[in-house]
Amino acid sequence: MRIITALLLAAALAQGQNVPRNRMVVVISLDGFPADALADPALPIPTLRSLMRTGASARMSTVNPTVTWPNHTSMVTGVKADEHGLLVNGTIVATNAWPPVKVEPMIDKTRMVHARTVYDAAHDAGLTTAQVNWVAINNAPSITWAFSEWAPAESPVREEMIRKGVIAASDVKDFTKFNILWRDQIWTKAAVYLIREHRPNLLLVHFLTLDSMHHQYGPKTLAATGAIAFVDGCVGQILAAIRETGMQDRATIMVVSDHGFKAYTKEIHASVALEAAGLSGKTYVLNEGGAAIVYIDKEHRAEDVAKVAKVLEGVEGIDRVAGRDGFAALGLPLPENDPQMGDLYLTARPGYSFAGARGGPVTSERPQAGGSHGYAASDSNMDAIFIAGGYGISSGANAGQVANIDVAPTIARLLGVELPSAKGKVLPILALQ
Secondary structure (H helix, E strand, O other), X not given: OHHHHHHHHHHHHHHOOOOOOOXXXXXXXXXXXXXXXXXXXXXXXXXXXXXXXXXXXXXEXXXXXXXHHHHHHHHHHOOOHHHHOOOEOEEEEEOOOOOOEEEEOOOOHHHHOOOOOHHHHHHHOOOOEEXXXXXXXXXXXXXXXXXXXXXXOOOHHHHHHHHOOOOOHHHHOOHHHOOHHHHHHHHHHHHHHHHHHOOOOEEEEEEOHHHHHHHHHOOOOHHHHHHXXXXXXXXXXXXXXXHHOOOOOOEEEEEEOOOOOEEEEEEEOHHHHHHHOOOEOOEEEEEEOOEEEEEEOOOOXXXXXXXXXXXXXXXXXXXXXXXXXXXXXXXXXXXXXXXXXXXXXXXXXXXXXXXXXXXXXXXXXXXXXXXXXXXXXXXXXXXXXXXXXXXXXXXOXXXXXEEHHHHHHHHHHHHOOOOOOOOOOOOOOEOOO
């Protein structure tokens, strides 16, 4: 009955909308691009600088957890994690064993995302949709054309590109084993191909090289700067494809990121502290860089939650131990509303990141500095970028500070579709005719 009601509602919304079918919105996510990086005048980003001069830009706040999949999902739903259901890079499922939970990234979008997306709204309004390496979108029925992160052999777009000589079969065989620069190049080719051959009304594209370099070498390093230059070039190829197809006067381009980055030199092994306190087998820590979720065995929860919190509050590097009374302020669900959520939520101090370990010290020095995210969304280092240009965008507009839940309703307005479930607002950068 719920499915039938949803279909009837979607049909009613589509009938009531005057949808412009000759428009295109292209959203390009540069994973892990910190807002702070744009302050460097020597940053080698000619494509992004040009888009900023002729379009609009803003510093963009993120949602907790400041991790890739939760924040990408906020950008397409317009709601925070307590509503859309993404707390990590996948769905957290119970194992009925030890450890008590695991992360499943391959669950279908219809089960993973608990809120309506802007691509659902576009599809239901009769528009075409496409995605390249987007997240939390596996087997989404509202995506017309998909080139997924894994580039599986059964992908129609992949096979179409091979058949037309855009890529070779060897380019995507065992695709996940290739280095991230190669995969970003293939994803760029897929985005360009979709624009040239299919001209979707909404295209979502996600690049990963910068995030990988930031994790390994840290932000503000030469490796990170090189990765920024590389992804700027990928964006340039997509913009060139839009011009070549004659869509430049009808296409809107948004370049966004999902979170910022912080450098760290020390790792926190919370499980080691809990084991030393005699809580091994009763608690499990799911580490997410600058944050961690703690699960307490239900048979011991009532008696152990205060003890676990006290142990963790005394651990070097832990900034905050939030219990259920603090989840709402963080935009996180209560366990009774979403069984993925644990009993405590931890955030790290600057210079520290959570990591798994058995034995050894509770905190340890890292051999070389690295980069992490997941820290509290209130930390300005977690702020992301928002740049937009093309059709419907005011030239030279600086929107100041925006929220990533504002992205979905802004896309919806550009496409002429409704997304009433979004809690964000349409950004004041639009100059629609």
